[in-house]
Amino acid sequence: MTRSFRIAAATLLGLAIWQAVVTLGELPRFILPGPLSVFATLWTSRALIAEHAVVTAVEVLLGLGLGAGLGFASAIALAASPIARSLLRPMLVFSQAIPVFALAPILTLWLGYGLWSKVAMALLIIYFPVTSAFFDALMRTPPGWLELARVMNATPGRVLWRLRVPAAMPGFASGLRLAAVYAPIGAIIGEWVGASQGLGYLMLLANGRAKIDLMFAALIVLAVLTLALHAAIDAVCRRLWDG
Amino acid sequence: MNRPPALRLAGSATIGGGRIFGPLALEAPAGEWTCLLGPSGVGKSTVLRLLAGLRDEVLFAGEAVAGDGETLSGRVALMGQTDLLMPWLNVTANVTLGARLRGRKEQRDRALEVLERVGLSGHAAKWPTALSGGQRQRVALARTLMEDRPVVLLDEPFSALDARSRALMQDLAAELLAGRTVLHVTHDTAEAARLGHHVLLMREGGLTSVTPPPGPIPRRYDAPDTLDFQGRLLRMLMEPA
Numbered sequence: 001m002t003r004s005f006r007i008a009a010a011t012l013l014g015l016a017i018w019q020a021v022v023t024l025g026e027l028p029r030f031i032l033p034g035p036l037s038v039f040a041t042l043w044t045s046r047a048l049i050a051e052h053a054v055v056t057a058v059e060v061l062l063g064l065g066l067g068a069g070l071g072f073a074s075a076i077a078l079a080a081s082p083i084a085r086s087l088l089r090p091m092l093v094f095s096q097a098i099p100v101f102a103l104a105p106i107l108t109l110w111l112g113y114g115l116w117s118k119v120a121m122a123l124l125i126i127y128f129p130v131t132s133a134f135f136d137a138l139m140r141t142p143p144g145w146l147e148l149a150r151v152m153n154a155t156p157g158r159v160l161w162r163l164r165v166p167a168a169m170p171g172f173a174s175g176l177r178l179a180a181v182y183a184p185i186g187a188i189i190g191e192w193v194g195a196s197q198g199l200g201y202l203m204l205l206a207n208g209r210a211k212i213d214l215m216f217a218a219l220i221v222l223a224v225l226t227l228a229l230h231a232a233i234d235a236v237c238r239r240l241w242d243g
Numbered sequence: 244m245n246r247p248p249a250l251r252l253a254g255s256a257t258i259g260g261g262r263i264f265g266p267l268a269l270e271a272p273a274g275e276w277t278c279l280l281g282p283s284g285v286g287k288s289t290v291l292r293l294l295a296g297l298r299d300e301v302l303f304a305g306e307a308v309a310g311d312g313e314t315l316s317g318r319v320a321l322m323g324q325t326d327l328l329m330p331w332l333n334v335t336a337n338v339t340l341g342a343r344l345r346g347r348k349e350q351r352d353r354a355l356e357v358l359e360r361v362g363l364s365g366h367a368a369k370w371p372t373a374l375s376g377g378q379r380q381r382v383a384l385a386r387t388l389m390e391d392r393p394v395v396l397l398d399e400p401f402s403a404l405d406a407r408s409r410a411l412m413q414d415l416a417a418e419l420l421a422g423r424t425v426l427h428v429t430h431d432t433a434e435a436a437r438l439g440h441h442v443l444l445m446r447e448g449g450l451t452s453v454t455p456p457p458g459p460i461p462r463r464y465d466a467p468d469t470l471d472f473q474g475r476l477l478r479m480l481m482e483p484a
Contacts, residue, residue: 144327147297151321152390154344162343166331241331 033213042217056199059187063122071130079138104193118190125186126179137171173237180230247393247424249273254305276425278439287428320392324399326383328371361385377408397427417461436473
């Protein structure tokens with residue numbers, strides 16, 4: 001079986017189970033609509049959904065870019081400096097003990113109802129996985145390479161940039177792959193807490209008005225966007241760093 | 244390249260309270276090829292690492308110095324069992340790694356010349372993954388030559404190669420490293436019999452110097468006196484220390 005055939009088969013199976021649950025359970029439309037009515041809504045409300053999807057996509061991409069950049073820089077600072085390690089690492093771990101969800105209202109208070117509170121949520125939610133994955137990889141440079149560099153009388157800065165960083169790029173890549181899946185979660189939470197546009201806002205709105213088919217349509221678009229983002233980042237990472 | 248110094252190591256090494264070797268006294272004459280032959284686990288590689296200045300985990304009581312009294316740092320090149328090629332650099336960039344790590348200008352022309360000498364002139368732009376094990380080890384040899392250091396430390400660099408590639412690499416290394424002080428750690432009696440101007444047998448009990456047949460290196464692998472010497476080395480390894 002080819003890969004695309006398997007994906008198509010799994011998708012069809014999922015849809016069939018969904019329709020079966022609706023039909024056999026005799027569920028009313030406002031509890032769980034069937035896939036056909038969801039796709040019908042997806043089509044009729046495509047302009048509305050697209051408008052909100054663009055907003056969410058921008059939030060996610062900005063959060064992803066900024067969070068990845070910040071994570072990259074933090075991991076390098078941590079790897080380069082023992083002082084940075086002793087000061088920043090406990091803060092980093094402590095920051096992870098705070099559920100990002102709990103910060104969403106504060107971020108909305110600080111940054112307003114617009115784009116930036118959602119970008120900040122996406123950023124915060126991916127910052128730790130990116131930093132942590134890249135930092136771990138930076139600290140695990142194969143010892144043989146480091147010894148070779150020492151015998152070659154390499155300077156510490158060059159060992160970092162020419163050896164440790166390139167050797168750790170697969171670690172950064174796995175951080176980015178996680179980030180691609182987490183960043184939309186951050187943006188959606190931000191939209192739930194307070195927004196006037198975006199897929200999260202639309203889902204909340206549809207839910208409140210018992211338009212469950214619209215809610216599911218938005219959810220499907222969100223999932224497809226996340227999968228596409230993950231696939232794109234995976235393809236780039238594979239190309240650059242061989243997986 | 245400056246005048247190659249002799250190498251001298253005397254003392255004993257422990258790790259976490261356990262003895263690795265010693266006390267022993269080792270001397271590798273200037274400008275000649277010395278093989279340090281012995282079974283696994285007698286501390287051959289530790290000797291080499293101490294001379295290379297990589298002594299982090301080892302507690303060493305004694306001295307590991309150059310015979311001319313000057314520091315060894317900056318005068319040593321190291322070639323190990325694994326080629327340690329960087330997968331994100333092509334062959335030429337791997338060969339000029341040292342210059343880049345020191346912040347000096349890469350000498351691309353010289354790198355191409357060195358690659359030609361190791362028989363890889365057509366492979367300069369390839370990636371390490373596109374090379375065979377033997378070719379990768381040639382790149383590592385080119386990188387070692389590129390460093391142009393008077394002392395070259397070899398840690399079983401050919402042990403992972405097939406018999407033919409190994410013999411070819413031995414010939415190539417003997418030719419290209421001639422005139423430098425080479426200390427070559429190996430557990431292969433055939434290799435020591437071919438390459439050593441001097442052969443030091445390292446066993447639990449300490450070092451024994453064994454005189455190889457006269458003549459230039461590399462010795463022919465099928466010459467009677469080489470095979471004879473190889474047999475003698477193996478016999479000595481089999482004896483209780």
